[in-house]
Amino acid sequence: MRLTPSVITVAGLGVAGSYLLRRLHMEGFSAEGYDPKPPGYYIPCGYAVNFNLFRDYCRMAGLEPDNYLLSSGRRVVMENSSGLSMEFRNVGLSTIEKNSFERDLVEGLRVHRERAKAGDEVTVDATGISRSIIGHARDDFRMQTLEYLADSGLSDAFLFHYFPRASGYLWSFPLGRHFHVGSGTSDPVLLRQSLSTFSGHVMRKVGRAIRLRPLFREIVSGTIVAVGEAAGLVSPITGEGILPALESAEILVQCLKRYDGDEALMAYRKRVEGHFLRYVKLSRLQRDFASKPSVRDVLYLRAAKEDLVHFGIGVSALRMLLSLALT
Known part of the structure; x- marks a missing residue:
């Protein structure tokens, strides 16, 4: 069956779907978007992204990236449950106004x-x-998340506090005049406890599950293809989902432009697997630390370094990650 479509249906208009719909339109495809949620529907998300990379996708979509920038250039602090704290260079980590970005993409x-x-x-x-x-x-x-939109944070920095045995982390990200303070973990008791002492004024409290494992074998089914979190493209160690959503959507656009029929979707699967190979290693790293760390995890930490740099965090030496992971 030839899959060169007369109309492409895009189900879901979060970052991945909204960006995809716009890019398909720009490339001359006929596409329609579907989403039962009203515009501006608030979905929990740290709003964090490497702005240096986000800027490129904005421009490919014909949008001005600075219109969405909330906070950038802040310190990046990572700490663990043993009290070890380290500061890393910020090489792009920022927060953006995600809802406005999605709205403008589908205008x-x-x-x-x-x-x-x-x-x-x-x-x-x-x-x-x-x-x-x-x-x-x-x-x-999946892990469950709980997030506060608040008038103050736990730090003036981008803060990551990792829980023991890779069971999740607590975060505090600046959002212009506000902050996102949240927690993500597979332990429901820890989820509640981690935010129980937060004393800031909470303007909004939301929660949801987040997918933290790549689903490469299950991203194409007949004429259906998954992008973004539906394809499991969320970092297993940072929860980053905005940039992977954009990247996977753009990969699909390029495959649909270049190939016909089943070949387009098979090419998409192959390219996604190659581009997000580090997520397989990070998923294994997460599972190992949740049970029993092994020697191979030192090799997986290279993937962790690559992922953090991609997120806009300047990790210069693996020994820093080893100290945080093993202390």
Whole structure:
């Protein structure tokens, strides 16, 4: 069956779906977006991204990146449960106004405020944690998050406090005049306890599950293809999801431009696997530390360094990560 589509359906208009819909339109494809959530619907997210890389995707989408910048240039501090704290160079880590970015991406495009249904044409599942189009993933792994929009943070820096045995972390990110203070972990008791002493004024309290394992074997099913978190493209060690959403969407656009039929979706799967190979290693690292660390984890820490630099955190030596992980 030839898959050169007359109309591409994009299900879900978060970062991945909104960016994809705009880029498809710019490249001459006929595409329609579907999302039952109202515009501006608030989904928990740290809003953090490497602005140096985010800028490139804004420009590919014909948008001005500085319109979305909230905070940048702050210190980056990582600490662990043993009391060890280290400061790293900020090489791009910033927070952005994600809701405005999503709104501007779909401005003037064909958007339906209803659920999408898969048909015979190419359907893109950008529905995040739900995978409502492509369906349940067998090798899934999730953590629960709880997040506050607050008038103060735990630090004036981008703060990461990692829990024991890779069971999650507490974060505090500046958002212009406000802060996101949140926690993500597989332990529901720890989730509540980690934020129980926060004393700032909370303007909004939200929570959701977040997917932390790549699903390379389950990102294409017939004419359905997953992008962003629906494909498991969230960093297992930082929870970063904005840039991976943009990257996977752009990979799909380029594959649809270059290939016809099944070849386009198979090329997408292969390119995503190569581009996000580090997520496989980081997922294994997370699982090892949750059970019993091994010698191979030293090799996986190279992937952790690569991932942190991609996030905008200037890690210069692996021994710094070793100290945080093993102390």
